[in-house]
Amino acid sequence: MKIVILDGGVLNPGDVDWAPIKALGDVTIYESTNSDQLAERSKGADVLLTNKTPLRKEDLPAIEGVRMVGILATGYNIIDTEALAQRGIPVCNVVAYGVSDVAQHAMAMLLELCRHTSLHTESVKNGDWLKSKQWCYWKLPPVCLEGLTMGLIGFGSIGRRMGELAHAFGMSVLANCRVPKDPPTYSPFAFATLEHIICSSDVISLHCPLTKETKHIINAKALSNMRKGAILLNTSRGPLVDExxxxxxxKSGQLSGLGTDVLSEEPPTADNPLLSAPNTLITPHIAWATTRARQNIIDLTAENIRRWQSGTPVNVVNGVSNA
Incomplete structure (x- = not known):
């Protein structure tokens, strides 16, 4: 079996191990691949693996002979899954590889927005403490999370973990999802409508998938209905938010802070309005990128290939079940 990895450079710059995939066949790994290189590099491949290299309908002639496509990620919006389904090619993604990793990143941004640790570290290094007339000082007053309400839009594995972290900090937790079930044992917790979460939360954290229904789920109307001074977190997908x-x-103070690991266009162009917005933390889509999580992606992708090869495919996102 020939396996081609189109863009292994981001997932593995050298600090994780491809061995679980290499054990399954003849593996060729490219740092990155553009559309002009796709046909040559895909030639003879049974399995094609991609992280960010798009596979659109117009690319299908270039991957003639490929029998399975694996995504080295959870999101699959770069893949024309329907076009591949029409060719009988299953598309398998990787889920739950970095649940705690992503939730911790969201919480790290929240703590930074509330405690302003970087701001005060730089202030001390610049000599402000030495010059202060008071024994201690603050540029902005810190905010305690205990007693505040965390609103979770999306309550899958990452949303649930985020709820656990919020509870550990003494927050009340509200959650919205398509099918409310299996409520956690901690309290206070409640499932709630989207409208109730928007109006009642001090912090809103996004953990839902990007669909036609959820695009710009946080828009001007939703923002105007939030509590004044609320904080917004997004570690899911950039287009969930009207930037x-x-x-x-x-700028108006309706939001007191935004922490986002994702943007509508990545990397952002210079005119992205969030780049100049106050009290905004932006990280380059790295919530998933711990060494542990990236090794999990490789391990789980290998299992996807094994299961597909055995005729019992798992994590198929386009409904094709044939091996």
Whole structure:
């Protein structure tokens, strides 16, 4: 079996092990692949693995002979899954490889927005403490999370872990999801409507998938209905947020802070309104990128290939079950 990895450079710059996939066949790994290189590099491949290299309908002639496509990630919006389904090619993604990793990243941004640790570290290094007339000082007053309400939009594995972390900090937790079930044992917790979460939360954290229904789920109307001074977190998908509306809310003070690991366009262009918005933390889509999580992606992808080869495919996102 020939396996081609189109863009292994981001997932593995050399600190994790491809061995679980290499054990399954003849493996060729490319740092990155552009559309002009796709046909040559895919030639003879049974399995094609991609992280960010798009596979659109117009690319299908270039991957003639491929029998399975694996995504080295959870999101599959770069893949035309329907077009591949019409060719009988299953598309398998990787799920739950970095649940705690992503939730901890969201919580790290929340703590930074509330405690302003970087701001005060730089202030001390610049000599402000030495010059202060008081024994201690603050540029912005810190915020305690205990007693505040965390609203979770999306309550899958990452949303649930985020709820556990919020509870550990003494927060009440509200959650919205398509099918409310299996409520956690901690309290206070409640499932709630989207409208109730928007109106009643001090912190809103996004953990839902990007669909036609959820695009711009955080828009000007939603932002205007939030508690004044609320904090918004997004470690899911950039287009969930209307970035121009969020930037306006940050400038007006309706939002007191935004922490996001994702943007509508990645990397952002210079005119992205969030780049100049106050009290905004932006990280380069790295919530998933711990060494542990990236090794999990490789291990789980290998298991996807094994299961597909045995005729019992798992994590198929386009409904094709044939091996």
């Amino acid at each position: 121009a509306a969020a930037a306006a809310a940050l």
